[in-house]
Amino acid sequence: MPETRTLSPTVAHAIRRELPQVAEATVATIVAEVPAYADAYADGMSATIENAVQLALGGFLELATTRGAAAADTPIQPALDASYRLGRGEARGGRSMDALLAAFRVGARVAFRGLADRAVAAGLSAAQLARFAELVFAYIDALTAASVAGHSDERQASGRVRSQLLEKLGLRLLAAAPHDELVAAAERADWAPPRTLTAVLLPASRVRGALALLDDRTLQPGDDDVSVLLVPDAEGPARAALLRALEGKEAVVGPPRPWTDAAASHRRAVRVLELDPTAPGPTPVDTQHRLCELVLHADEDALADLRAAALAPLDELTGGAREKLTETLRAWLLHHGRRDAVAAELFVHPQTVRYRMGQLRELYGDRLEDPRTVLELTLALA
Known part of the structure; x- marks a missing residue:
């Protein structure tokens, strides 16, 4: 051959x-x-x-x-x-x-x-x-x-199929679908559920830059003029990191919620944006700092968060001590700090009011002199 x-x-x-x-x-x-x-x-x-x-x-x-x-x-x-x-x-x-x-x-x-x-x-x-x-x-x-x-x-x-499944999962979360349906959708999309999801609203033009800085499990349900991102596990210290990542993105950041209740975080962010459509700017709008405004507009969910945040310094007290200091704080706010009037309302000696207020000042520090804190406490204790 x-x-x-x-x-x-x-x-x-x-x-x-x-x-x-x-x-x-x-x-x-x-x-x-x-x-x-x-x-x-x-x-x-x-x-x-x-x-x-x-x-x-x-x-x-x-x-x-x-x-x-x-x-x-x-x-x-x-x-x-x-x-x-x-x-x-x-x-x-x-x-x-x-x-x-x-x-x-x-x-x-x-x-x-x-x-x-x-x-x-x-x-x-x-x-x-x-x-x-x-x-x-x-x-x-x-x-x-x-x-x-x-x-x-x-x-x-x-990749295309998974992207479609992730988008559908995000839409079901925003629609507050039943728990079993959400779990099944997460499994189909091969998406590991986090503890919480935080809704972020931002212009569509800012989405790509934001996604590059966020957890790769972040969901993007839909792509309208105002886009929604659902960011995993952005509670506690991680929230500060999320806010820093969103600097310059014209974002409104909802509260963290259990992942199957992401719709609640989205509703909060939407409500804040509705109250002040011009608010988003270089600094992200943290809806946790707009609780007073939300409460004034009859947002019961926000009121619960406001109470929890405003009264957090009392969390470590026993039930009886917490109740007494809460009553004293409410009366102090109502009577603008007039000790005798507070004592009369509570049927205690003015020295008792002085002692309790000393405890409250230890717990709150200078915040009791801050007008914003006073407003939050007034709404929380109303």
């Missing part, structure tokens, strides 16, 4: 007999050398890869023996299709492109070594072996490209 055109039937027959053993050795080496494939035997991937190897190399032998060397680096369609499906399957299995390429590199090395040994033993010359190596690796490069294309297509398709 001409050295650069085709494999002899004798060599091809010897190689073909070796294919099952080469495929088995290829899979074993991939499993040993590529960590992402360590569980291949456990999850059934070994048979899939072995079949793909045998189909690919069988296709190569058919080309090399029937169409000549010029065509031997162009895989026949079944081999291309199999490689494409393999790539899609690997993406669905969670294996990365790097892992897939590493598997091909290892597989090419092991397969060529096994087949070359058999081909040389069957009479392949040195010159023919060099051409054989060139054709094998060119052929495998084409198969690799098909698998990479399949992997990429699957990732893109699954």
Whole structure:
């Protein structure tokens, strides 16, 4: 046979007999050398890869023996299709492109070594072996490209599907869907529920910049002129970080709420924006600082938050002590700090009022002289 055109039937027959053993050795080496494939035997991937190897190399032998060397680096369609499906399957299995390429590199090395040994033993010359190596690796490069294309297509398709599922989840949260429905939607979207969600309203033009700074579990239900983001676990110290991240984004930030009650956070943010549409500016609007205004506009949910925040310094007291100091504080606010009037209302001695007010000043510090704090306490204790 001409050295650069085709494999002899004798060599091809010897190689073909070796294919099952080469495929088995290829899979074993991939499993040993590529960590992402360590569980291949456990999850059934070994048979899939072995079949793909045998189909690919069988296709190569058919080309090399029937169409000549010029065509031997162009895989026949079944081999291309199999490689494409393999790539899609690997993406669905969670294996990365790097892992897939590493598997091909290892597989090419092991397969060529096994087949070359058999081909040389069957009479392949040195010159023919060099051409054989060139054709094998060119052929495998084409198969690799098909698998990479399949992997990429699957990732893109699954990414679009997941984005749609996440958007639907966000819309269900804003619609206050039943708990079971929300849990099922989160599972379908492969989204791990956080403790809380905080609604953020901001212009659509600011969304991309904001998302780059926020938790990657942040949901974006819809994309209107005023967009909504649902930010996970932004309570406590994390709230300050969220507000800093939103500097310059013209954002209105709702309160943190249990994730299945994200609609409540959204309603709060919407209400603040309705009360003052011009409020959003470079500094984010923290709805927790607008509780007085909300209460004055009959927001009962805000009133509960205001009471909790305004009376938080009393939280560590026993029930009786908390009640006495709360009554004293209410009377002190009502009578503008006139000790005798407070004592008369509470039926206690003025010295008792002085003692209790001393306790309150220890708990509140200078805040009792702050007009904003006085307003919040007045509303909270009304």
